[in-house]
Amino acid sequence: MQPFGAVAAVDSACRRVHSVSANLGALLDISLPEPDKLSLSCLLGKRLSQRLRRAMQGRENLPAPLTFVRQTHGRNERYQIHALRSGSQVLVEIEPLQALGKWRLLGAVNERLMKLADATHQEELLDNLVGSIQELTGYDRVVVCHFDSDWHGLILAEALGGRLPTILGQRFPASEFPVALRHAYERNPIRYIQDLEAPSVGFLPKSAAPSLEDSLLRAPAPDRVRYLQNLNVHGSLSLAMQGDAGLWGMVVCHAATPYPTPPPVRDAVRALVQMATQRLLLLRARQEARYLQRVQDSLVLSSTDRKEPQSPEQLLSAQAEIWMELFRAHGVALWIGGNSYLAGNSPAPTVINQLVKRLTRTHDHSGPWCSRELAKNPLTSSLTMDKQCGLLAVPLPFSPDERGWLLFFRPQQVETLYWAMQPSPNHPSPNQPSVLTLPSPSTAWYEEVVGKSEAWQRVERLAAVDLGEDLTLAISAYEISKLNGYLEQERKALAEANQRLEQLAHFDPLTQVWNRYRIEQAIDAELVAAKRYGAHFGLLLFDVDHFKEINDTHGHALGDDVLVALARMVEGSLRGCDHLGRWGGEEFIVLAKHADLEALIGLAERLRELVTMLSVDGLSKPLTVSIGVAAWQPDDSCKSMVARADEAMYRAKHGGRNRVEVAAREVL
Structure with missing residues (x-):
């Protein structure tokens, strides 16, 4: 462990001491008894050890540091205690406190916290953070x-004090941030090295030395010492920035010489980092929300001006430019039911079909599939996709058995990466860590990355899924609209067919007035009404005089x-409640409702006179008709009424034609 503090490893109940760091007696200016006689009360006193015991009940860490004062070397010294559980033991860390202007520090921290809270974008926030920490x-x-x-680590922000060179914009290889180290930062977000070259301190007894994996006082590992030495760093303070999906990054403080940082200052830095991290997550969440809204609006806004749903081809044509801009793509494709619709720099339809077959076979869940190295991906390496290096593919689930695909393509992005360190030419074995050396000041070591597209960001994948869902609904709406169109056409065709059948069933094809079947139906209906309500009606049966001679x-x-001219003229002169039907040949019948015998005779005479004035091209002689009139009687049927009207019509013919006769037994 590092010598700027001391550690006592005690049992889980915080009573018996198992081991202590070799410098504990000197730090507290006490003589340590034999290990088997040592208790926490001997080290800290009864009251302080009881406070520590109560505070650690049911906890993994001490909620807040405890402070105490002890007379050391003839004067009162202040100390800070922090405790954490490590396996079955509790590590009690003791560190001397230097005199600080406490209220001045709190005021400075509050001022910088307000400054961080006012930052409106990531660059401003991170610049304020490193500047505030450097000043404090x-x-x-x-x-x-x-x-x-x-x-890989990328330096996004930097504040310099003058004795170390800039590393802004440079990268550190992922090998310098192994999985174990990242997990350690997730458990304990702060690491502190006061003096890189200070000799480490052991434990008494050595056989009971505890694990200091998560202790702030843990001495740096040899590879970490070499790493910092290559950076010309002798003191460091590192704090994790935890994002909502894991470790987002770190704040790293470097000193060219051994650099003591008192606990209150470390706590102040930690508060600043926590505030900045929360603000960073908030800013990113707002930015992502705005981006997601823009993607959703891209399809919604396109449909507001159109009343009819658009086909996949129309949707892609209208939205391709917007989508390529939003997803930083140079090509986009829609694959629906075996058809490919392309825009921008997309592969050929045959390649799209092969790609979709492979995606359908291997990608059976609803999430997106993406790659930034299509030439090296087993699924796409054999396809001819020369201009495309990146692909984001989103399934469109139209039904459990049918899926479409929305495909975005990105070109190669030749990227030059500047590294703060480079592997030495010694080529260490795989079982040894890389020995990293600083590049010379005159030449920066860089790497040119080819064959890759820009990486697909998490928010882009989320937005693509949202867009895919909206697109699925839009295309489904189009298919439903198209199906409804087909059904409407079929409905209209059926209605027209029914109308033609009705026309054939109820209307005379020559004169377009009711045929015999339909006029009989009307007469029967009127007979029922007359018997029920006593409403008078009658029939006028007439035919054209000398019609055979005309033919x-x-x-x-x-x-x-x-016949056509006669039917048109008679139908046009009838009331709306009256009906005309062709009885057969040159014979017609008029059903006159709400009419007694006197009204029927008047109607018949009016029709007879109108016929004499009818002019038909090619006919030189005046046209006349003979009309028989039959009024309804209580014992009538359709057959009896027509028979009486027919008998009256024949009497009119035999009586000289062009006249009206009333059926026998009719009474005025």
Whole structure:
């Protein structure tokens, strides 16, 4: 362990001491008894040990440091205690407290916290953070290191004190941040090295030395010592920045010489880092929310101006440019039901079909599939995709058995990475850590990355899934609309067919007035109404005089013209409640509702006179009709009424034609 503090390893109940660091007696200016006689009360006193015991009940760490004063070397010295559980033991860390202007420190921290809270974007926030920490601590270099998807560290922000060179914008390889180290930061977010070259302190007895894996006083490992020496660093303070999906990055403070940082200052730095991390997550969440909203709006806004749903081809044509801008892609494709719709720099349809077959076979869940190295990915390496290095593929679940695909393509992004360190030419064996050496000041070591596209960010994958869901609904709406269109066409065709059937069933094809079947139905209905309500009605049966002579002399075509003109003229002169039907040949029948015998005779005479004035092209003689009138009687049927009207019509013919006769037994 490091010598700036001391550690006592006690049992889980915080009573019996198992081992102590070799410097504990000197730090507290006490003589240590034999290990088997040592208790926590002997070290800290009864009251303080009881406070510590109560505070650690049911906890993994001490909620807040405890302080105490002890007379050491003839004067009162203040100490701070922190405790944490390590396996079956509790590590009690004791560290001397230097005199500080407490209220001045709190005021400075509060001022900088307010400054961090006012930051409106990431760059401003991180610059404020490293600047505030450098001012509070006086470290020679304070940086924010962000981890990319491959766990390489990139220096995003930096504040310099003058004795160390800049490393802003440079990268540190993932090998310098092994999994064990990252997990350690998740358990304990702070690491502190006061003096890199200070001799480490052991434990008494040696056989009972505890594990200091999560202790702040743990001495740095040999590879970490070499790493910091290569950076010309002799003192450091590192704090984790935990994101919502794991370790986002670290704040690292470097000193060119051994650099003591009192516990209150470390606590102040930790408060600043926690505040900045929360603010960073908030800013990123807002930025991601705005981006997600823009992606959702891209499809919603396109449909507001259109009343009809768009086809996949129309959707892609209208939105391709917006989508490529939002997803930083140079090509986009839609694959629906075996058809490929392409925009921008996308592979050929045959390649798209092969790609979709492989995706469908290997990617059976609803999430996106992405790659930034298509040439090296087993699924795509054999496909001809020369201009495409990155792919983001989103399934479109139209049904459990049918899926479409939304595909975004990215080109190669030639990237130059500047590294703060480079592997030495000694090529260490795989079982040994890399020996890293600083590049010379005149030449920066860099790497040119080819064959990769820009990485697909988490928010882009989320947005693509949201867009895929909206797109699935839009295309489904189009398919439903198209199906409804087909059904509407079928409905109209069926209605037209039914109308034609009704026309054929109820109307005379020549004159377009009711046929015999339909007029009989109307007469039967009126008979029922007359018997129930006593409503009077009657029939007028008439035919064209000398119609055979017209056909023989002028031909059947003119005869048909006569019948059509006669039907049109008679139907146009009837009331809305009356009906005209063709009874057969040149015979017609009028159903006159709400009419007694006197009204029927009046109607018949009016129709007879109108017919005499009818003019038909090709017919030289005036046209006349003979009309028989039958009024309803209580014992009538359709057959009896028509028979009486027919008998009256024949009397009119035999009486000289062009006249009206009333059926026998009719009474005015």
